[in-house]
Amino acid sequence: MPLSATRGQPLTGRVRVPGDKSISHRALLLGLLARGETRISGLLEGEDVLATAAACRALGAEVTQDGPGAWRVFGVGVGALAEPREVLDFGNAGTGSRLMMGVVAGHGVTVTFDGDASLRKRPMRRVLDPLLKMGAEIVSESEGGRLPLVLRGNGDPLPIVYETPVPSAQVKSAVLFAGLNAAGRTTVVEREATRDHTERMLAHFGARIFVEPEGEHGRRITLEGRPNLKGREVEVPADPSSAAFPLVAALLVPGSDILIEGVMLNPSRTGLIKTLREMGASIEVAETRGHGGEEVADLRVRASVLHGVDVPAERAPSMIDEYPVLAVAAAFAKGETRMRGLAELRVKESDRLAAVTAGLAANGVDHRVEGDDLIVRGGRVRGGGTVETHLDHRIAMSFLCMGLASDEPVTVDDATMIATSFPDFVPLMTRLGASLKA
Numbered sequence: 001m002p003l004s005a006t007r008g009q010p011l012t013g014r015v016r017v018p019g020d021k022s023i024s025h026r027a028l029l030l031g032l033l034a035r036g037e038t039r040i041s042g043l044l045e046g047e048d049v050l051a052t053a054a055a056c057r058a059l060g061a062e063v064t065q066d067g068p069g070a071w072r073v074f075g076v077g078v079g080a081l082a083e084p085r086e087v088l089d090f091g092n093a094g095t096g097s098r099l100m101m102g103v104v105a106g107h108g109v110t111v112t113f114d115g116d117a118s119l120r121k122r123p124m125r126r127v128l129d130p131l132l133k134m135g136a137e138i139v140s141e142s143e144g145g146r147l148p149l150v151l152r153g154n155g156d157p158l159p160i161v162y163e164t165p166v167p168s169a170q171v172k173s174a175v176l177f178a179g180l181n182a183a184g185r186t187t188v189v190e191r192e193a194t195r196d197h198t199e200r201m202l203a204h205f206g207a208r209i210f211v212e213p214e215g216e217h218g219r220r221i222t223l224e225g226r227p228n229l230k231g232r233e234v235e236v237p238a239d240p241s242s243a244a245f246p247l248v249a250a251l252l253v254p255g256s257d258i259l260i261e262g263v264m265l266n267p268s269r270t271g272l273i274k275t276l277r278e279m280g281a282s283i284e285v286a287e288t289r290g291h292g293g294e295e296v297a298d299l300r301v302r303a304s305v306l307h308g309v310d311v312p313a314e315r316a317p318s319m320i321d322e323y324p325v326l327a328v329a330a331a332f333a334k335g336e337t338r339m340r341g342l343a344e345l346r347v348k349e350s351d352r353l354a355a356v357t358a359g360l361a362a363n364g365v366d367h368r369v370e371g372d373d374l375i376v377r378g379g380r381v382r383g384g385g386t387v388e389t390h391l392d393h394r395i396a397m398s399f400l401c402m403g404l405a406s407d408e409p410v411t412v413d414d415a416t417m418i419a420t421s422f423p424d425f426v427p428l429m430t431r432l433g434a435s436l437k438a
């Protein structure tokens with residue numbers, strides 16, 4: 001399903017983007033692992049999260065939808081998962097599949113994991129390596145530790161101390177979830193702090209978890225095994241990674257002035273806002289308040305003249321999914337933007353470094369890659385190109401934002417994957433005044 005974006009009127013109005021994807025996956029998983037009822041409001045009903053809901057059902061939870069975003073999970077408790085009869089198909093979702101591998105690894109069940117063509121290409125060894133140390137076994141796997149694979153968990157996993165080799169909240173979370181059923185303390189050390197939603201939610205559900213600083217940018221997280229998790233209420237705040245699209249579009253389309261309501265501002269997720277402000281973006285943060293254990297605020301965004309900046313590598317974990325849309329912003333910024341340390345972009349839903357550079361090239365944007373750095377020379381954007389999305393929602397949405405401000409329209413070859421994380425992207429952007437057409 002191709003989709004094109006055309007330059008038009010300024011974007012105006014007030015919108016609310018859907019619930020945070022990372023928190024939505026975790027709310028369902030903790031619901032499964034807690035005893036009793038977990039009530040979730042604001043759940044992201046994107047395909048990635050719905051796949052996790054189906055997997056939780058297959059492992060024994062009762063998962064029901066009461067209304068839009070309102071879900072209930074009757075969990076089985078740590079140690080009591082049922083062995084699923086069917087293959088767990090996680091579709092496009094790295095987070096759902098990898099976090100669930102952690103859950104399964106700490107239980108005496110054997111589970112087949114699969115996903116779409118994109119997920120089948122993504123590396124799973126980074127998660128499997130620590131899980132094997134904890135006593136899980138790989139019954140079968142595809143080449144290079146990829147899906148489809150069969151994982152046999154261990155009902156008495158070993159508590160380990162694990163230093164993550166790459167900054168990854170998914171790896172950290174998988175180890176902590178496996179450690180839930182271990183008799184003892186599981187510790188994860190990360191040299192660069194990544195999003196901390198798992199830690200916050202484990203504490204919310206009643207686990208004992210301790211977080212200490214480690215080195216200059218890292219953390220040491222220790223979880224006491226075999227907690228008695230109890231069902232809780234979870235309010236999912238609006239996803240800053242989804243807010244990034246209307247936000248950048250409003251900065252780029254002259255005359256725009258929009259308000260994005262209640263966006264989560266967890267510091268482990270706000271690298272994009274910080275960077276855009278350094279570039280000269282007008283982003284006002286108002287009505288800061290608490291919501292579901294997170295800070296949220298309304299963001300007023302006005303069209304701005306941007307200039308290039310140097311984005312340090314240590315900021316990457318706090319904006320890892322936002323580089324495609326930052327590259328689009330950089331294409332319109334005066335001068336050079338250097339984004340450092342983007343190696344992890346190569347193993348997302350697509351090779352995002354390759355997909356972004358191909359999209360920039362197709363639309364006449366001057367850029368180069370040096371090692372793991374992407375350098376974009378911005379200014380006026382010609383547009384007129386067709387961008388291959390490679391089953392990647394963020395590539396699709398980022399380049400549609402480009403087309404809203406470029407001289408010629410920008411087309412993405414396939415917009416279907418947008419439904420994985422932001423099902424109402426097109427109607428929401430259209431309400432703001434964007435011209436998006438099939």
Ligand SMILES: O=C(O)C1=C[C@@H](OP(=O)(O)O)[C@@H](O)[C@H](O)C1
Pocket residue numbers: 021022023095167168169170171173195320321344
């Ligand atoms: O834990 C999470 O919810 C996520 C962690 C990040 O992946 P990595 O752990 O691979 O960095 C991020 O890219 C992904 O969209 C969501």
Ligand SMILES: C=C(OP(=O)(O)O)C(=O)O
Pocket residue numbers: 021048092093094095096321348349394421
């Ligand atoms: C990388 C992403 O998600 P996941 O790893 O869950 O597929 C993303 O949403 O940008």
